[in-house]
Every structure is written in C-alpha cells, then in structure tokens.
Amino acid sequence: MAQIEVIGLTRSFGELRAVDDVSFTVPGGILTGFVGGNGAGKTTTMRLIMGLLAAHGGEVRWGDEPMTTQVRRRIGYMPEERGLYPKQKVLDQLVYLGELSGMTAADAKASVLEHLDRFGLRERASERVEKLSLGNQQRVQIIAALMTTPDALILDEPFSGLDPSAVDSMADLLREHASRGIPVLFSSHQLDLVERLCDRLVVLAHGRVVATGTVEELRGRGPELYRLTLGGDAGWVRDVDGIHVHDVDGSTALVEPDDDSARQALLRAALERGDVVDFARQVPALSDIYREVTA
Amino acid sequence: MTAAPWTTVARREIVTKLTDRTFLLSTFGLVVIIAGVLGVQAWLGSRTTEYAVVTSSAAAHRMAEKVETVAEASGDNLQVTLQAAAGDGVAKAAIEDGTADVWLREDGDGWVLTGREDVAAELRSAATTAIRDATLDANAEAAGTTVDALTRGSEVRTSVLDGDADRAGVAKAVGFALAMLFYLASFTFGLALANSVVEEKASRIVEIITTKIAVRQLLAGKVAGNLVLAFAQMALFVAVGLVGLTFTDYDRFLPAISGAVGWFVVFFVVGFGLLACLWAVAGALATRTEDVQTTSTPLTMLTLGVFFAALLTTGTTKVVLSFVPPFSAILMPMRVLEGTASWWHALVALAILVGAAALVVRAAARLYQRSLLQTQGRLTVRQAWSTPE
Structure with a gap:
C-alpha cells in the first residue's frame, strides 16, 4: 500500500529553524492527524511534502521512491490559507483546477457536480466564490482537493470553520478516501476531533516531532x-x-x-x-x- | 492525453478577460472613439457645400462661370450655382433675402464679391484663382503673348531624397498611431497581468496550482493568454482604423502602410512578450494589490520611455535605438514604414529582440518562481533573485 515517508526533513527561514529533522510516515488506508500549536511547523512540513518549499535537509519518499513532481500532481492538497479565485464561478474554477491536474474538462465537470451534490452546493455551481459563506468556500476548496480521486491527501486544517454537521460529512469523506488505501494526512488544532477521527497521530512542537503513534499508543506512554x-x-x-x-x-x-x-x-x-x-x-x-x- | 498545462492557463486568462465587463466596455469604447474620429473626418470630407452666386451683367456672368469651373475642380466638394439678376438692385436684394450667397460684379478695374455678413473663404479662394487666371490670360493676350510664356521657368517643385514627401507624412502619422497602440496594449495588459499574478498570490490559489503544474507553465500560460488578447484587441483597433480610413481622403495611402504593418505585427508579438514577462514578475514581487504600483514603477517608466523614444528621437539616436530592445519593438517597424530601414536591418533588430526576450523570459521565470510563494511583504528584485526555492 502506498505511503508517504518523511525522513529528517529540515527547513530554516533565516535564523529560525521552522522544521528540524522531522521524520514520520503517513501510511496508506488510515487517517493520520498532524497536531501541534501555532508555529510548531505543521504548515511548513506540509509545504515541504508538496514541494512548494525546498528542503534544506532530509527527503520525502513515496513508497520506496523519492517523491516526484508527477506523484505530487496526483496528491490532493488543501493549503491552510484558502486559495480560490474570488471572482470566478464555482463550477468553472473547479473544472479549471481539475484540468490542470490532467483531467479532461468533461471528467472534471462530472466529478465536480457529484461532489457539489454531496455537499448540497449543486445550485450554487454558477455563483462566484466570493458570494459563498466561508464554510461553503471551504467545501469548494475540499472538492478541489478530492475531485481528482487523488493518490494521497495532504490537508492543512480542513475542519476549521466548519459546523458540526459539516465536520461529520467531511470526516466521512476522508474515511471513504482512506479506505481506498491512500495515505491521508490532515492537520488540526481541535484535539477532540483528532482523537475521534484519527487512527494515527504525529505531534509536532517547535519544529520537532515529539510523539507519533496511534491514540492508544500515545496514551500507553x-x-x-x-x-x-x-x-x-x-x-x-x-x-x-x-x-x-x-x-x-x-x-x-x-x-x-x-x-x-x-x-x-x-x-x-x-x-x-x-x-x-x-x-x-x-x-x-x-x-x-x-x-x-x-x- | 489532455492539452499542455500552459494552454489551459492561457485559455482561462482569455475567457476570464472576455467575460469581464470592464474590459469589454473599454474595448468597445475605444472602437467607438476610433470609428467616431474617422467618421467625422469622412463626413467633413464628403460634405458638399453649395454657394449661389448672383450676377447682374453678362461679363460678370461669364466670369462667374469660370469661378464655377475652378470651384468644382478644386476637390474641396464645392459647388457653385449661378443666378442672373435683371439689375444691381435685384442682385443686392437677392443677397439680402438670402436667395443668393454672393453677388459678383465688376467695379472699376477690379471685381467685388459681396456677401451678407461675410464671404466664405473657400469660395473667395476659388473666385480669386478664377478671376486672376482669366485676367492674366486677357492681359497677356493684349500684350501679344501668353501666360505660359510669361511664367515659363518660374515653377517650384518639392522633392525629398528619401522616399517622397507624402509618404513621410503618412509614416509619421501611422507610426504615431502604432506606437500609441503598442504603449496602450503593453501598459493596460501588463498592469492587468501583474494584478492577476498578485491576485493568485494573495488568494494563495497559486499554492494549489503550483502543486499541479510547473511554475514556468503558469507563467507561459499567463503571458500567452494576454498576448493573444492584446493582439486581438489591437487587430480590432487596426481593422476598424483601416476600414474607417477607406471612407476618408487618406485611403490612397493604404498600400504604403500595409507592408510595414506586417513588420509591426512581428515586433509587437516579441516586444509585448518580453514586457509581459517583466510585468508578471512585478506582480510576483508584490504580496498585495497595493504593492503592485510600487513594484511596477520601473516598468511603467520603461514602457513610457519606449513610447516617447518612438515619438521624439531623431537621427543617429533613432537609428541606434531601433536596434536596442525593447525600444526596437516599435522604432524599427517605424523606420521600415518611413523607408529608412531595409528588410535586413529589421531582421537584425528582430534577432536581437528575440535574443533579449529569451534572456528576459529565463530571468523572469527564475524571479517569478522564487517570489511566487513568498508572502511576507514586498520583495526587491535582488531578494527574489537570491531567494532559495
């Protein structure tokens, strides 16, 4: 089964070591929660995994191979700061992102409509993104990450700003994707949520991994x-x-x-x-x- | 197999722009202005003014017929109708009640044109010419010679060593119009491009896009999309201009213009591409839309510089600059239009421009790539250049 392996990843910004010798694995088939306070290095680690930042040390592996651009293109990624074109229509925008991922326009459209149905956003398809509530913008963002049936998911704070029922449907969706055998890594600062959802945890503090394992293993410590x-x-x-x-x-x-x-x-x-x-x-x-x- | 990523990006740029009301309105507005200016020209040119000339003697009537001939041959769309009055009183009355515009009569050893308030300049000049010629003929004949014999050897003609005078005038006007178009296109599209880059940066969608496609593809797509749009818009303006020109008196210059316009097109594409890459970098160096004004100031200057160089330079400076990118983008096609540069000059300038564009694209791609994900305030070019990826 596919897995993402992070080995000794290091990245500094000037004097600050944002990520310091971080190693962990994100196994396929389960949900891995990424936990840590503000400034612990979660977002930087995720950007390093996605190749948005170059590592100053260490590497990211995809199974037995080094991570490549081709593999990354097949990973569903949701950045922490929500990025969408505010003035473009929901459907057009998602189809565009699907096409950039290598889907045909027709496939992308079908997938987008299916996901919009699922989130109850079908009738908002031709509205501009800026007209949607923040929670709905977030749903659109998640669709952008999921619509390609990705080979892995890297989601930065996917639950923030969602109401409880949206959290549940999002959690179901993530489990559904994990059950396809893909690695799913998501960060959150809502510990109760992580405890309820995650099969595995990686805890980060001051740029270092301070604990990894299942919730039971962590408790057993x-x-x-x-x-x-x-x-x-x-x-x-x-x-x-x-x-x-x-x-x-x-x-x-x-x-x-x-x-x-x-x-x-x-x-x-x-x-x-x-x-x-x-x-x-x-x-x-x-x-x-x-x-x-x-x- | 799906299309190359940059074509998808370019398509989005085009579709977004074509559905943007501001863009459509400004384009439409300019077309209306161009059509309007040429329309007024055509209307002024084709308007026929008619003057009624009244006379009260047979000699004056014969002279008025000569005035009519001269007026109609003048090409100023002047038409003269003749009225014969029974006497001076009747003729004067015709002027007073407006049935005639001018009363032509002989007075002592000259002629008098009488109008109600004034005598139209074009009519006066036609009358002056006709009367002078007629009088000269008569006087010459009385002296036993001819006007031709009297004036032989006095004719003054003008000639210009490079090309002809008409062409130089047209080259100047068309060159100005094309320089203006290049300036407008590279400035408006450049600024829009910089803003769209910073929009992607500010909304962070660039993070999603760059995990899917290479940054170079994104840059290429944005530049290509805007190039196509700028080109289409310019072609529209030029087409409206050329079609409009055929309705005016200037249509006789069309053949001389068309060849040079071909060179202009080629230089436009390369020059615009070069500047567009720099505009994209200006956008990438900013973090918020407000920063773009600062990061793009050098480019605004450069674009203005190219425009003014096209208008103001002469002589050696002009020749030298016509080989220096990005000035060559507009100066060389202008010189071809003027007939002061040959096809191989243009080819050399084009080669230099293409070479410069290739270098700029590489440098711009590096700057763009390195500054695109930096979201802490404005970057200088130096910072962006040395920032690790």
Whole structure:
C-alpha cells in the first residue's frame, strides 16, 4: 500500500529553524492527524511534502521512491490559507483546477457536480466564490482537493470553520478516501476531533516531532493509573505495598500499581475494608498527553 | 492525453478577460472613439457645400462661370450655382433675402464679391484663382503673348531624397498611431497581468496550482493568454482604423502602410512578450494589490520611455535605438514604414529582440518562481533573485 515517508526533513527561514529533522510516515488506508500549536511547523512540513518549499535537509519518499513532481500532481492538497479565485464561478474554477491536474474538462465537470451534490452546493455551481459563506468556500476548496480521486491527501486544517454537521460529512469523506488505501494526512488544532477521527497521530512542537503513534499508543506512554473510590476514607492506600499513590482526596485515590498482582491485592484489601464504589483504569485525555509531550 | 498545462492557463486568462465587463466596455469604447474620429473626418470630407452666386451683367456672368469651373475642380466638394439678376438692385436684394450667397460684379478695374455678413473663404479662394487666371490670360493676350510664356521657368517643385514627401507624412502619422497602440496594449495588459499574478498570490490559489503544474507553465500560460488578447484587441483597433480610413481622403495611402504593418505585427508579438514577462514578475514581487504600483514603477517608466523614444528621437539616436530592445519593438517597424530601414536591418533588430526576450523570459521565470510563494511583504528584485526555492 502506498505511503508517504518523511525522513529528517529540515527547513530554516533565516535564523529560525521552522522544521528540524522531522521524520514520520503517513501510511496508506488510515487517517493520520498532524497536531501541534501555532508555529510548531505543521504548515511548513506540509509545504515541504508538496514541494512548494525546498528542503534544506532530509527527503520525502513515496513508497520506496523519492517523491516526484508527477506523484505530487496526483496528491490532493488543501493549503491552510484558502486559495480560490474570488471572482470566478464555482463550477468553472473547479473544472479549471481539475484540468490542470490532467483531467479532461468533461471528467472534471462530472466529478465536480457529484461532489457539489454531496455537499448540497449543486445550485450554487454558477455563483462566484466570493458570494459563498466561508464554510461553503471551504467545501469548494475540499472538492478541489478530492475531485481528482487523488493518490494521497495532504490537508492543512480542513475542519476549521466548519459546523458540526459539516465536520461529520467531511470526516466521512476522508474515511471513504482512506479506505481506498491512500495515505491521508490532515492537520488540526481541535484535539477532540483528532482523537475521534484519527487512527494515527504525529505531534509536532517547535519544529520537532515529539510523539507519533496511534491514540492508544500515545496514551500507553504515560503511567498506568487507576482511580479507586471507597465508601470511607482512602488514606490507608498510602501504606499498601507495590502501590505508588499520585493523589488522595477524601474517599478517592489515584494510584499507580507496580504490576498486576499489586493491583489485585489493592482491590482485595479495599473489599475487605468495606464498600468499593468504583475501581477503574484512568485513561488520560489526548489533550493531557498533548500538554505533556509538547511541554 | 489532455492539452499542455500552459494552454489551459492561457485559455482561462482569455475567457476570464472576455467575460469581464470592464474590459469589454473599454474595448468597445475605444472602437467607438476610433470609428467616431474617422467618421467625422469622412463626413467633413464628403460634405458638399453649395454657394449661389448672383450676377447682374453678362461679363460678370461669364466670369462667374469660370469661378464655377475652378470651384468644382478644386476637390474641396464645392459647388457653385449661378443666378442672373435683371439689375444691381435685384442682385443686392437677392443677397439680402438670402436667395443668393454672393453677388459678383465688376467695379472699376477690379471685381467685388459681396456677401451678407461675410464671404466664405473657400469660395473667395476659388473666385480669386478664377478671376486672376482669366485676367492674366486677357492681359497677356493684349500684350501679344501668353501666360505660359510669361511664367515659363518660374515653377517650384518639392522633392525629398528619401522616399517622397507624402509618404513621410503618412509614416509619421501611422507610426504615431502604432506606437500609441503598442504603449496602450503593453501598459493596460501588463498592469492587468501583474494584478492577476498578485491576485493568485494573495488568494494563495497559486499554492494549489503550483502543486499541479510547473511554475514556468503558469507563467507561459499567463503571458500567452494576454498576448493573444492584446493582439486581438489591437487587430480590432487596426481593422476598424483601416476600414474607417477607406471612407476618408487618406485611403490612397493604404498600400504604403500595409507592408510595414506586417513588420509591426512581428515586433509587437516579441516586444509585448518580453514586457509581459517583466510585468508578471512585478506582480510576483508584490504580496498585495497595493504593492503592485510600487513594484511596477520601473516598468511603467520603461514602457513610457519606449513610447516617447518612438515619438521624439531623431537621427543617429533613432537609428541606434531601433536596434536596442525593447525600444526596437516599435522604432524599427517605424523606420521600415518611413523607408529608412531595409528588410535586413529589421531582421537584425528582430534577432536581437528575440535574443533579449529569451534572456528576459529565463530571468523572469527564475524571479517569478522564487517570489511566487513568498508572502511576507514586498520583495526587491535582488531578494527574489537570491531567494532559495
């Protein structure tokens, strides 16, 4: 299956190292989320992948080959700052972009109309782009990236500015394309969204990759924590062997067992002492992990 | 297999322009102006003015007939009708009530033309000529000789060593018109091109386009599209002008013009292409539409310079500049029109112009490529040249 591989990518602007030795892969068939704060280097990395900027070091590979212009032409790309001709009609504009990608005018038109239908924009086809709302302009932009049935998708903040139902239809669309086996990389600063949608994450901070992996893998990076809620005071937990206590607050304790047997011993001890209201694995939210890795 | 990307870009440039109301209105407006100017010329030229000349004696009537002959031969579309009056009083009354324009009578040893308020200049000059010739003939005959014998050897003719006088005048007028057209086309289309480049830059659509096609293809398409449009617009103006000219008295110069117009066309294409690439660079150096005015100032100067060089230079300067791009784009076809440059001069100038255009295209492509994705403010040429891709 096709995949995009980024190896040691580096790019400076004057003194600033915007992207510093960045390596990760975007496997085919799944959605890869690209996360990082403002100025972390997401947009620069995506531009480097698309060949809009020349790398000062490192390379981008397409499967086993170096990335070429021919391959890039088959990648659906959506830049962060939305680019469309404001005064041109929606249909004309999209057909033009399709033709530049190598489609015939007829194929491009058919594909555009199909996508406009899907987003409920069919009747706006002959309107100028500047007449559309920002959300609808964004939909048009996405169509520009998807209409060619691309071999990969690189989308910079595709969800920003969309209402919840548009986010859902956009997410469905991205999954649909990923299920064709193509690599899909999209950046976002909406962590809840990324957590819900992504199969894989690449976290960037200050131009460097600070974490990669599935959401589960990232969560697994932290300590395995359990929350124990009792009928009475939980202070005694501090004295149990093999248990590292992170926090005790009245009847609730946040603990990190050394191993499985220590965990089971803790639960048995609690049951012997009285009422156990709750005992559960404490899964950190992605935002917690994000704060931790980018700190 | 689909078309080469630059043809797609060029097609969009053309279609966008042809559906732009401002462009269509300004083109239409200029056509109306050209047609209007020539129409007025033609109307003035073809208008026949008629004067009624009244006389009250047989001698005056014979003289008036001579005036009629001279007036009609003058080519000024002058027509004279004759009225014979029974006496001076009747003739005077005819002038007063407007049934006649002029009363011609003999007075002592001369002639008098009497009008109500004035006597039209063209009629006066026709009358003067007719009366002088007639009187000279009569006087010569009385002296036993002829006018021809008297005036033999006094004729003054003019001649010009290079070509003829008429042609030089026409060359000047047509050259001015063509220089004006070149200036208009390269300025208006150049500015529009720079603006469309900065529009793509500002809206960032250029990021999408350049992931699909090479920057050179984009540049080539934009220049080609505008060249086709400029050329079509100019051809329209020239066609309207030439058709209009056939309705005026100047139509006799058409054959002399047409050959040089061919050279003008060739030089126009290459010269416009050279300047258009530079305009595209001016657009790429800017980030916002407001910047274009600054980044394009040197080009505005250059375009104006070419225009004024075409109008004002003479002698050696003109000959030298007619080989120097981009001045040669208009000066050489003008010299061919004047007949002061031969076909091989034109070929040499064209070769130099093509060579310069090729260099400019390469440099422009580099500048365009490197500044197109820089969106932090205005760039200088030096910055753009040394910016890594």
